[in-house]
Amino acid sequence: MPTISRKHTARQWSGAWLLALFLGVIGLIFSGSAYADENVLKKASLFPLWSPQAQFAGYYVALDKGLYARHGLEMTIISGGPERSPVESLQKGEADFAVLWLVDALQQRAGGGKLINVAQLVQRSSTMLVARKSSGIRTPADLAGRKVGVWEGVLGIPARIFLNNYHLQVKEIPQSYTVNLFLRGGVEVVSAMWYNEYHTLMLSGLDSDELNVFALHDYGVDLPEDGLYTLAETLRQDPELVAAFVRASLEGWDYAFTHPDEAIDIVLKYMREAKVPANRIHQRWMLARMEELIKHKNSPRSFGRLAQSDYEAVGEVLRKHGLLPVVPPYQVFVGETDAVE
Amino acid sequence: MPWNKSITLKLILVFTLSSALIFTVLIGYNYYRSSLLLEKGLEGEARNLAFSLVHRVETELAAIGKVTEGLARTLEVAEYSESELLALMRGTLVNNPEIYGTVIAFEPYAFKKSLRFYDPYFYRENGEIRFIESDQSYNYLLKDWYQIARETEKADWSEPYFDDGGEEALMATYTVPFYMGEGAARRVGGIVASDVDIRYLIELVSSVKVLKSGYAAIISRNGMIIAHPQQDLILNENIFSIAEEYNDQELRELGRKMIRGESDFTLYANMPGGRSWVYYAPLGSTGWTLAVTFPEAELFAELNQMSLAMSGMGLAGVMLLTIAVVIMARSITRPLCHLVKATNALAKGNFDLELPTVNSDDEVGVLTRDFQEMKVSLLQYIHDLTETTAAKERIQSELKVATDIQTSLLPRIFPPFPDRVEFSIHASMDPAKEVGGDFFDFFFIDQHRLCFLIADVSDKGVPAALYMMVAKTLLKTEAQRLGTPAEILTRVNEILAADNESCMFVTVFFAILDTRNGEVHYANAGHNSPLLASKGQGFEYLTIKAGFVLGPMPGSTYENEKITMRPGDVFFLYTDGVTEAKNQESALFGEQRLLATLQGDPQASLSELIHTVRAEVVKHANGAPQSDDVTMLAVRFNQVEGQAKIAPTVL
Structure with missing residues (x-):
């Protein structure tokens, strides 16, 4: 692929992105759906990290409320799940966009995958380690020698960094996508997402005062999680498609946060279609937590944007722990330049 | 107060109020006892129902567990060997139709050194037994059914799940770890797992009805509704x-008790x-909880x-009672009212009024x-x-x-x-009754001698009057x-005593005044002493012989006595009616x-003189009835016969 042309396109796209965003907002205010009607809808697809749940509410809301269509997209959301990898789907061309963790995308990039961060949603780490108080685990040091459930692959990275930071030797048990092993006493410590597994523990009859929670961002492990990615190729070929997708997705999130009940109804609908257990209360919790994670108030983090400082900090942490040989330049990673590999 | 005036009203009040009170107490007590009984009965029923359901589910699942x-x-x-293992698995499935599928999953490389994953799976489909060969791309090590049994080294039931094999089968898996090696080398070799379609058990429980809208439910160990x-x-x-949706801490606590395996009957x-009411009990080896619940209102609906x-x-x-009381009271009070009217007239003196005719023999009839x-x-x-x-009036007039x-007999x-x-x-006699027993008399027995006497017959009234005559x-x-x-x-006594069967008697003071010289001869038959006022000295009682009364016995004798009155002297005679x-x-x-009165x-x-004494006696009596005849006689000697005339004292 010619480098120059890609660079040129990226610059053009950058300007176009801002302009289009501006025009889009204006258009949304003044002309409603007129904008979309004038264009033939472009096909696009999204592969979320997981099966439908409120973690991806913004996309499902955008789809359901016709926001993608309004931005000229005929959107498909591919149902994710434990058996499928979003990165593979991107690379195989099954999906144009995917929801990935920043850490995952960085590692993929280091492995040669040409992934571009087009938006960063979850601005901080939501991963936590949870132990029963009755197990006597009160401080990180108490984890030593314990059976700790850790997700395999990229989802386990924050926990491993945390354990490394404290130089803890634990019996690491690969953790599945349920907390049942912990509930049945198979492990003493369980990995949990604040927006998901932590609440599942509550919904399994555990009270928060029975638990000791190590929220990793409180212990200096603060890795932004969900972001929207596409292949550099896709961005190069159709930057407007990417821009429209990002805009519609962010609008979708915005709508979900201002209309949480409707958003949950929409999410539940897709969950039922995908035949995954659908629990309104759990989804409500999840959406509320996602809002906190996405609307991170602290500057320089802003809605939908990956802050350069965050990016560099994460890169540094990964590099330090030997999880990343080199940190690609921020501008390249967010597609503002296709300069040098 | 109106209820004080009517028997009917009183009866109604008393009967109505007391019977209403009795009914209220009876119904209240009945309600209270019945509700207790109902609660107890229903608790027992809920227990039994739960027990039989638990037993039913447990029997099915325990058998699968054993296999x-x-x-x-x-x-x-x-x-x-692989063929022996597969034959064993197939045989197990054939012999146990209640098992849907069986898998034996080995620890990595435990079955064969060359195979990381080995998990042959037999299952049923349309009545046939099918086999899925082990696939190296399928990592079961992270599956709950494998991992939980592997890590806890305990046989256990999984959380129920929907089978993704197309059919909406609700499955649960029983997993048992097995060991390989001996002694120190003994370790978990893998997991045997049996899938069971629990739909019919769920349907069995779900279809249970208690009262109208009560039902049974099962929740899993995670609190999931099964x-x-x-x-x-x-x-x-x-x-x-x-619980979170309704912010219901009570429900959350109930759920926590349930998943802890507790059992209770609670509201x-x-x-x-x-x-x-909720009765809940653990479902045996599964760790799930069976709950039977029914609204309290339905329990009491029939009772209510x-x-x-x-x-x-x-x-x-x-x-009804009130009406009966009214009728009854009317039937009592109506004749009473008639009677009251009649007796009112009677009380006013109308004796000619006919009393109402009563035919009954009750109290009113008797009355x-x-x-x-x-x-x-x-x-x-x-x-x-x-x-x-x-008759009395006739006697009165005769009297x-x-x-x-x-x-008229007395002067x-x-x-x-x-x-x-x-x-x-001068003399006077006031009888106590119509006729008296006292009398006085005075008369000349010759030209010069004046007899005067006063007498008092025993007793009063007609007999005394006759005797006095x-x-x-x-x-x-x-x-x-x-x-x-x-x-x-003496002579009179003899005559009176002769035929005196009634034993009456009479006291007499008898005197004869000789007007020629003022000499008074007198004799006394039991009468009071007279008074004499000698000129200038005032009155004093005359000391005389007592003498015996006339009449009771013959043979009494009397003595003559004599005093001489000087001009101006006064003889005063009286009966005991005065004193x-x-x-x-x-x-x-x-x-x-x-x-004292005479001296006045x-x-x-x-x-x-006589009037003054009479007035004094009346004054003394002061309204007390006169009990005896009051008789007085007074004689004043003015001058010897034939001497110069002195004008008579005014009477």
């Missing part, structure tokens, strides 16, 4: 998520159907209905008949009284005649001898014939008071 454990133990006793009449809740809702307030009906009946009963008899008796009495009164006669014209200036005489006549007759007072009295006059306090007038004005005329 799976058996398979695991078999793997431990010998090493099996069985519930509302299908869409199954595996979607969770007791804790519901839960916030059930959609209203406050409900019954109590309402009873209250209605009670109310009707009270009303009416008694009144009838009383009326007759009263009429009879009045008739008798009228006759008695007439009046007797009084007149008696009065009543004063002065009796206006031509005789030598003396003055005899005594007076005798005294006068004998005085004409004989000489001295003693002889006269023994009583006042209200029964105090006697007394001789001293008589003396010794110069007064005789009539004034």
Whole structure:
């Protein structure tokens, strides 16, 4: 692929992105759906990290409320799940966009995958380690020698960094996508997402005062999680498609946060279609937590944007722990330049 | 107060209120006891229902557990070749139709050194047994069914799940770890797992009905709803998520007790159907919890209905009773009212009024008949009284005649001898009754001698009057014939005593004044001593011989005595009616008071003297009835016969 042309396109796209965003907002205010009607809808697809749940509410809301269509997209959301990898789907061309963790995308990039961060949603780490108080685990040091459930692959990275930071030797048990092993006493410590597994523990009859929670961002492990990615190729070929997708997705999130009940109804609908257990209360919790994670108030983090400082900090942490040989330049990673590999 | 005036009202109040009270207490007590009984009964029923369901589910699942454990133990006793292992698995599935599928999953490289994953799976489909060969791309190590049994090294039931094999099968998996190696090298070799389609158990539980809207449900160890009449809740809702949705801490606590394997019969307030009873008990080896629940209101619905009906009946009963009381009271009070009207007239003296006729023999009948008899008796009495009164009036009029006669017998014209200036005489007699026993008399027995006497017959009234007549006549007759007072009295006594069967007697003071010289000869037959006022010295009691009364016995003798009156001297005679006059306090007038009264004005005329004494006696009596005849006689000697005439003292 010619480098120059890609660079040129990226610059053009950058300007176009801002302009289009501006025009889009204006258009949304003044002309409603007129904008979309004038264009033939472009096909696009999204592969979320997981099966439908409120973690991806913004996309499902955008789809359901016709926001993608309004931005000229005929959107498909591919149902994710434990058996499928979003990165593979991107690379195989099954999906144009995917929801990935920043850490995952960085590692993929280091492995040669040409992934571009087009938006960063979850601005901080939501991963936590949870132990029963009755197990006597009160401080990180108490984890030593314990059976700790850790997700395999990229989802386990924050926990491993945390354990490394404290130089803890634990019996690491690969953790599945349920907390049942912990509930049945198979492990003493369980990995949990604040927006998901932590609440599942509550919904399994555990009270928060029975638990000791190590929220990793409180212990200096603060890795932004969900972001929207596409292949550099896709961005190069159709930057407007990417821009429209990002805009519609962010609008979708915005709508979900201002209309949480409707958003949950929409999410539940897709969950039922995908035949995954659908629990309104759990989804409500999840959406509320996602809002906190996405609307991170602290500057320089802003809605939908990956802050350069965050990016560099994460890169540094990964590099330090030997999880990343080199940190690609921020501008390249967010597609503002296709300069040098 | 109106209820004080009507028996009917009183009866209604008493009967209605007391019977209403009795009904209320009875119904209340019945409700209370019945509700206790119902609660107890239903708790028992809920327990039994839960027990039978638990037993049913447990029997099915325990059998599967045993087969799976058996398979695991078999793997431990010998090493099996792949074909032997598969034959064993197929055989297990063939022999146990309740098992849907069986998998034996080995630890990495444990079955064959070349194979990381080995997990042959047999399952049923359309009545046939199918086999899925082990696939190296399928990592079961991270599956809950494998990992939990592997890490806890315990046989256990999984959380139920929907089978993704197309059919909406609700499955649960029983997993048993098996071991390989001996001694120190002994470690988990893998997991035997049996899948069971639990749909029919769930349907069994979900279809249970308690009362109207009560039901049974199963929740898993994570609080997930596994069985519930509302299908869409199954595996979607969770007791804790519901608790969170309604912010219901009570439900959350209930859920926590359930998943801890506790068992209880308790009231839960916030059930959609209203406050409900919940009985829950652990489902044996699964760790799931069976709950049976039914609204409290339904439990009491029939009781409430019954109590309402009873209250209605009670109310009707009270009303009926009231009507009965009114009728009864009327039947009692109507004749009473008639009777009251009649007796009112009766009380006013209308004895001719006919009393109402009563045919009953009750108290009112008796009362009416008694009144009838009383009326007759009263009429009879009045008739008798009228006759008695007439008789009495006749006697009265006869007595009046007797009084007149008696009065006419005594001298009543004063002065009796206006031509005789030598003396003055005055007397009075006030009988206590119509006729009296006292009398006085004075008469000349010759030209110069004046007899004067005062007498008192024992007793009063008619007998005394009759006796007095005899005594007076005798005294006068004998005085004409004989000489001295003693002889006269002696003679009269003889006559009176001769035929005196009634033993009456008479006291007499008998005196004869000789107007020629003022000599007075006298004799006394038991009479009070007279008083004499000698010129200038005032009155004093004359000391005389007592003498015996005339009449009771013959042979009495009397003595003559004599005093000489000087001009101006006054003889005062009286009966005990004067001195023994009583006042209200029964105090006697007394001789001293008589003396004092006479002393008050010794110069007064005789009539004034007698009037003064009479007035004093009346004053003393002070309204007390006169108990005896009051009789007085006074004689003043003015001058010796033939001496120069002195004008007679004014009478």
